Amino acid sequence: xxxxxxxxxxxxxxxxxxxxxxxxxxxxxxxxxxxxxxxxxxxxxxxxxxxxxxxxxxxxxxxxxxxxxxxxxxxxxxxxxxxxxxxxxxxxxxxxxxxxxxxxxxxxxxxxxxxxxxxxxxxxxxxxxxxxxxxxxxxxxxxxxxxxxxxxxxxxxxxxxxxxxxxxxxxxxxxxxxxxxxxxxxxxxxxxxxxxxxxxxxxxxxxxxxxxxxxxxxxxxxxxxxxxxxxxxxxxxxxxxxxxxxxxxxxxxxxxxxxxxxxxxxxxxxxxxxxxxxxxxxxxxxxxxxxxxxxxxxxxxxxxxxxxxxxxxxxxxxxxxxxxxxxxxxxxxxxxxxxxxxxxxxxxxxxxxxxxxxxxxxxxxxxxxxxxxxxxxxxxxxxxxxxxxxxxxxxxxxxxxxxxxxxxxxxxxxxxxxxxxxxxxxxxxxx
Numbered sequence: 256x257x258x259x260x261x262x263x264x265x266x267x268x269x270x271x272x273x274x275x276x277x278x279x280x281x282x283x284x285x286x287x288x289x290x291x292x293x294x295x296x297x298x299x300x301x302x303x304x305x306x307x308x309x310x311x312x313x314x315x316x317x318x319x320x321x322x323x324x325x326x327x328x329x330x331x332x333x334x335x336x337x338x339x340x341x342x343x344x345x346x347x348x349x350x351x352x353x354x355x356x357x358x359x360x361x362x363x364x365x366x367x368x369x370x371x372x373x374x375x376x377x378x379x380x381x382x383x384x385x386x387x388x389x390x391x392x393x394x395x396x397x398x399x400x401x402x403x404x405x406x407x408x409x410x411x412x413x414x415x416x417x418x419x420x421x422x423x424x425x426x427x428x429x430x431x432x433x434x435x436x437x438x439x440x441x442x443x444x445x446x447x448x449x450x451x452x453x454x455x456x457x458x459x460x461x462x463x464x465x466x467x468x469x470x471x472x473x474x475x476x477x478x479x480x481x482x483x484x485x486x487x488x489x490x491x492x493x494x495x496x497x498x499x500x501x502x503x504x505x506x507x508x509x510x511x512x513x514x515x516x517x518x519x520x521x522x523x524x525x526x527x528x529x530x531x532x533x534x535x536x537x538x539x540x541x542x543x544x545x546x547x548x549x550x551x552x553x554x555x556x557x558x559x560x561x562x563x564x565x566x567x568x569x570x571x572x573x574x575x576x577x578x579x580x581x582x583x584x585x586x587x588x589x590x591x592x593x594x595x596x597x598x599x600x601x602x603x604x605x606x607x608x609x610x611x612x613x614x615x616x617x618x619x620x621x622x623x624x625x626x627x628x629x630x631x632x633x634x635x636x637x638x639x640x641x642x643x644x645x646x647x648x649x650x651x652x653x654x655x656x657x658x659x660x661x662x663x664x665x666x667x668x669x670x671x672x673x674x675x676x677x678x679x680x681x682x683x684x685x686x
Contacts, residue, residue: 260286263327269590270323271316272581277572280307281324284545284570288491303542306527306567308499309549310557311574314633317549321495330491331361331484337499337548340519350522354532354539357492361484362536369480370471377470384466385409385459388421415460423465425451481536492544496523500550503559520561527567577626577633582619585634586610593637597645604652606661608645613665618644621672644671 258266263282264275271278284305291302309317318334325332333356340350386405393400408414457465502516526532529542548568557571577585586593587610594615598608622636632639648661 258286258327263324266327267320267323271319272584272589273577274311274316274320274574277309277311277316277320277574280570280572281320281547285324285328288545292490303529304545305570306546306548307570307572308557308568309547309572309574310552311549312551312553312576312631312633314631314635315574315577316634317574318495318497321493321547321549325493328491329364330493331357331364331488332493332495333357333360334495334497337496337519337523337550338501340502340522350519350526351532353494353496354488354526354541354544355534357494357544358484358488358534358536358539361488361492362480365480365484365487366472366475369475370468373471373474374467377467377474380470381463381466382406382409384421384470385463388419388462389414389417389459392419409459415458417459418456419459419462420454420456421462421466422452422454424469425453485534485537485539488544489540490543494544494546496546496548498550499548499560500552500555503550503555517561520564524561524564524567527564576631577622579619579623582622582634582637583615585637586615586618593641597641601645601648601652604654605656605658606648606652607658608648609660609662611662611664614663614668617665617668621668644668 260279260282263285264278267278267282284307287302288304291299294302309320311317322332322334324330333353335353335356339348340353386402386409389405389409390400390402393405502519526541527546529540532539532541546568557565557568594610601608618637618640621640625640626632626636644663644667
């Protein structure tokens with residue numbers, strides 16, 4: 256991990272506006288992992304991650320910070336909702352399933368990396384299987400089809416969309432056990448029963464993907480994949496627990512749900528504190544997984560969590576409400592900004608969308624006003640406004656016309672929300 260904390264923050268700045276305190280906290284936590292990895296083994300075992308809890312309203316960047324952080328360092332990452340879990344004895348998912356989910360993500364990452372390394376090795380086998388499948392499909396119509404002709408067409412890339420019938424492995428679908436991990440009968444008897452194959456119709460391009468995955472899977476060492484995946488999950492894994500405030504009872508309040516909520520907190524405690532969870536790939540220690548929790552904490556406070564769990568999140572970060580200047584920067588300055596997204600989508604239908612500075616200013620004003628006069632949904636409000644603003648353009652754009660330039664200025668924005676009496680009628684776009 257070559258990123259310094261300052262460089263990590265600079266990378267996060269490309270996607271998230273503001274929230275400097277939160278960015279600094281996660282950057283330090285991430286760098287500390289690298290620092291720990293450089294220490295002698297005896298000392299390394301004593302140093303555990305300093306988990307983070309973020310407090311702030313919805314739509315200000317809590318989830319995005321954690322997601323971009325994991326993507327930056329290619330670490331196994333999952334986002335889970337605390338409300339999905341229930342105390343043992345209640346119907347719902349048990350908290351250990353978050354570790355199993357993390358390991359599944361880690362296994363997929365390692366498999367993809369190793370498959371990429373051996374793709375060239377299996378390319379001749381893949382090509383031969385494709386040629387056989389294309390030839391067999393064509394010979395059902397024309398018995399004179401030649402493999403040499405098929406091979407030439409395949410290598411030229413002219414038949415990628417041709418539909419063929421190909422034999423592929425039948426993958427058993429997992430069944431979800433209530434309150435527990437997914438159970439797959441196929442994986443339970445793996446190696447004991449012969450693998451079933453089915454004929455499926457698909458395009459040549461799709462067939463190449465599936466056959467490549469099959470051939471790579473044959474030469475990849477599954478034991479090495481499992482061992483490396485578990486190591487990454489244990490040493491580099493990041494679990495983002497969202498809506499943690501929803502499993503905390505209201506301050507001073509008491510009801511029947513509080514019993515289950517406190518039970519979930521107590522179930523989460525050993526996972527965050529450090530325990531061993533059994534998965535189908537092996538046992539996973541949770542001692543060095545980085546946990547980042549977040550919540551709006553409108554009804555409850557962080558201090559309402561059970562004391563033991565509070566102690567496992569020593570770093571607390573307050574995220575700030577977005578102001579007008581933040582909205583303007585989110586609209587136009589971030590990488591893959593909101594405006595860029597809409598411009599790219601409409602360009603597909605020959606609409607060249609341009610926004611003037613005064614239009615961006617007006618949209619930011621609307622976002623601030625709407626968040627103040629109704630529920631504060633943060634940056635998500637911009638999507639609500641943009642959908643309403645561009646509704647007519649999106650509906651009428653068909654692509655059956657030359658490239659049209661559409662300029663959005665302050666007057667256009669005001670007309671969209673005043674003249675059509677839709678200024679605050681945005682509810683249909685709010686999830």
